[in-house]
Amino acid sequence: MIPLKKLLITSCLILGLALPGLAQITVSGTVTDAETQEVLPGVNVTVNGMSTRGTSTDLDGTYSLEVPSAQDTLTFSFVGYIKQEIPLNGRSTINIELSPDIQQLQDVVVIGYGTQEKDDNTGSVTAVSAEDFNEGAITSPEELFQGKAAGVTVTSNDGAPGSGATIRIRGGSSLSADNAPLYVVDGIPLDGGNVSGMRNPLNTINPNDIESISILKDASATAIYGSRASNGVVLITTKRGEAGQNFEISYTGKASYHTQSNEIDVLSADEFSNTIQTQFGQTGAQYLGDNNTDWQEQIYSNSFSQDHNLSFSGAYNSLPYRVSIGFSGNSGLLKTSDMDRFTGSIAVNPTFFDDALKVDLNLKGMQVKNRFANQGAIGSALTFDPTQPVTVDGNPYGDYFTWTKNNSPIELAPANPLALLEQTNNASTVYRSIGNIKLDYALPFVENLNAVVKAGYDYSTVEDGKNNIKANAAFAYQGPNGANGQRIDYSQKKENELLDFYLNYKKELESIDSKVDLTAGYSWEHHYEEGATYATNYNTSDTLAVSQDTDYKTEHYIVSFFGRANYTFKDKYLLTATLRQDGTSRFSEDNRWGLFPSAALAWKIHEESFLEDIEAINQLKLRLGYGITGQQRINRGNYPYLPKYTLSEPTAQYQFGDQFIKTFRPEGYNANLKWEETTTYNIGLDYGLFDDRVFGSIEAYYRKTNDLLNFVPVPAGTNFTNRILSNIGSMEVKGAEFNVTGRVISTEDTYWEVGFNASRNLDEITQLTNVNSEDYKGVAVGGIAGGVGNTIQIHSVGHPRSSFYVYEQVYDENGNPLEGVYADRNGDGIINTDDKYRYESPSPDVTLGLSSRIEYKNWDASFSARANIGNYVYNNVASTNTMYSSMLNSDGYLSNALTDIKDIQFNNAQFHSDHYIENASFLRMDNVSVGYSLDGIFDQIQSMRVSATVQNAFVITNYSGLDPEVFNGIDSNIYPRPRTFILGLSLNF
DSSP: OOOOOHHHHHHHHHHHHHOTTOOOEEEEEEEEETTTOOBOTTOEEEETTEEEEEEEOOTTSEEEEEESOTTOEEEEEOTTBOOEEEEOTTOSBOOEEEOBOHHHHTOEEEETTEEEEGGGOOSOEEEEEGGGSOOSSOOSGGGGGTTTSTTEEEEEOOSSTTOOEEEEETTOSOSSSOOSOEEEETTEEOOOSOOTTOSOGGGGSOGGGEEEEEEEOSHHHHGGGGGGOTTOEEEEEEOOOOTTOOOEEEEEEEEEEEEEOOOOOBOOHHHHHHHHHHHHHHHHHTTOOSOOOOHHHHHBOOEEEEEEEEEEEEEETTEEEEEEEEEEEEEOSBTTOEEEEEEEEEEEOOEETTTTEEEEEEEEEEEEEEEEOOTHHHHHHHHBOTTSOSBOTTOTTTTBOOOEETTEEOTTSOOOHHHHHHTEEEEEEEEEEEEEEEEEEEOTTSTTEEEEEEEEEEEEEEEEEEEEEOTTOGGGOOOTTSOOSEEEEEEEEEEEEEEEEEEEEEEEEGGGTEEEEEEEEEEEEEEEEEEEEEEEOTTOOTTOSSOEEEEEEEEEEEEEEEEEEEEEETTTEEEEEEEEEEEETTSOGGGOEEEEEEEEEEEEGGGSGGGTTOTTEEEEEEEEEEEEEEEOOOSSOSOTTSOOEEEOOGGGOEEETTEEEOOEEEOOOOTTOOOEEEEEEEEEEEEEETTTTEEEEEEEEEEEEESOEEEEEOOTTSTTSSEEEEEOOEEEEEEEEEEEEEEEEESSSEEEEEEEEEEEEEEEEEESSSSOOTTOOOEEEEEOSSSTTOEEEEEOTTSOTTEEEEBOEEEOTTSOEEEEEEOOTTOSSOOSGGGOEEEOOSSOSEEEEEEEEEEETTEEEEEEEEEEESOEEEEHHHHHSSBGGGTEETTTEEBOOBTTHHHHOBSSOOTTBGGGEEEOOEEEEEEEEEEEEEESSSSSOSEEEEEEEEEEEEEEEOOOSSOSOOTTSEESSOOOOEEEEEEEEEEEO
């Protein structure tokens, strides 16, 4: 972009205001591409501040426009090119060259330890820029690219304010270890662990500050991060100022209204009364009330949220900068759930010594105030008797209706849903700061050699963490003189520090028509955490029988050496080789170090002579990749290989005479734990057709994880546990991806772009024990409500992970399930656990994403939709609430049931019936948005955009539960995702 002089602009504006009577003049010229020198037809040419006064270049790239004054400024804009503002200064002929907008065209993608031209990339990388981000009430970065990248699933955990999401890149690679990707923010790898008192650690990063997100998917792209990259890498780059940029102020604001999109169908008060009297007669009818209470209506309410962001950017004496502040206030559908977030960021990126030294400094600070609702109210609202009132005056339990026996609350009875919410105060305040400085120096004594030093930190502190339950709460009652209520105080501090040093050498070898790009370096990371929790009764009396006073300190280190070589021959044949050696303190010295290599080849077929006459193809690149990555985030603390002892609780003391002595309990450990290693093969074809009017990629991959971390049985009495984490097993994942973007229309007034992606992912466990045995069923996982130790899923050899493990239900002639009647699958005449079978899995067979954006003059509209096909869900809500035996308890209370009980007619629970496994395929319209933009409407406002968005607009599914999108496949009273209506305003000053 041509630099603009502040003094010149000011002078032009003053002169334009002082001489309003100047006669109109005609300005003409030609617009060309700065790189190819070809003329550009269809370029928009407008008078600054007058969006209705403009024209466009013709087929020869020429234009002619009448302007009010010879001191006006013209704006030249074209899709894919950097917009330019040119003062006339009395000239009547303006010929300009437009430079391609690298970020808009995504010609440069962010990769590990640097950037790379997209055309030279050999790995599987998907880049999503700010222009393509999802719109709506966005509180966390992962929501920005949901549905935008093939092979990347983003599943929000629930509908709570600021709730997190589970991200899987190509399905993940582990069973017991972490399957989340590595997040890197401005070059700083985040710890990946949870922050106490936070629904989602990522929502401390303001989405409005994010410029682009790159997703590294295959091993050739991720191996530069070695031990943490088996599940992919998400690189987040935040916004910053640009050299020569004028001072700008930008404001964005959103007001959101959240409504409940769905609810569970339970028996109404009349239906409940009739059912109780029919099934139990007077025995049950004696407990009925005479009210008509909709308990779901009592705990949910429509809510409002707001989001405001203000940024200042520009360049002061060649010092580019950007400063931003933001506030987001979010109220949830479930009463008493809230989140308020305050953020601030500073980015400066000056250069010194004739651009030999480049400095990049980023500082981010956040404060997040959370109020967590007691989500037990969700399940209680389904089961609480609808004939009972919400409150009873004079009730000793805060006036909330309570099931009692002998003047005391019945411990097993459902708790009053509203009491669960209003008598619980679970809140926290979290502070977090992320910062880094990067020094990139072109060494004067070796041409083309740069030395890069990067230091960064990620600190978080949890203050005032508490989870209190009032002393008069019936659901925390232990008797007239007992330790009633609850008071929990907790705190946490996390300090993660990083130091990187690497050398980068780039050279064009003209004699052999080649280019080399070499990187080698060292990385050091320190992760420290400490915290404390103290629990007692609400009044903190000394009579508390059981208390908890726990504090801890823990840390781990990662030390790495890495190198990467990129070689290009004749700008057609590309080679990338990467090697990283990581050492982690989480394993013993014998297993501490891991070596992770990768290699990739790419062939720009479109550069070959046999395609040079085919004008329709402007890009065709074949990629082949191979690599090994590791896994050391094993979710078992920082010392899994060391013997440990845990101090016993007060209730587990031994009596010696008159004294009670606390004991130390030995924990299970495995001194031989080591890395999981994942080997990945990838083949991809990138294509661009018709001058990139249509572009995308096709990919296929195969991935195998060895030394799989798995819990295996050990002999009784060994290591003081019945199962221990060991490196036993292997798993295979294979799949294919397709994505395409089409610029359907690109004219002077209209621009329409459509994007579509699809992926198919299959996983299979190939080994779980040292010696395969048909008698070994597998590892039971997937705990469900309804009984202690109940599980519904299993990891088994020859099947997908977390397959449902159930009995085959038998139905009557009307299609209704027969209680306790299951198929004898092994034909031995006995129905027992040997008749269970592995039936489907929660992972979808196919995921789809569709998005579109259309612009017409000042109007724009967009939508983003996703679909899952073949994902199955266990409806745990139905399995625990569709049986008559639970409706009347012998202690003297009633429980409601789902309306499905009219058809199912079960007397007792049938938790392991495949009747409750449902196909939960769905199509979700994530957001629909429309906006209108204006330029120069006021003297101080350069541009303005107003918008309206519907988020979570609709879901199409056959699933009978509340929501078909359940990551782990077990639906147990999920916090409903709201339908949100949003009004937005953006101003640029």
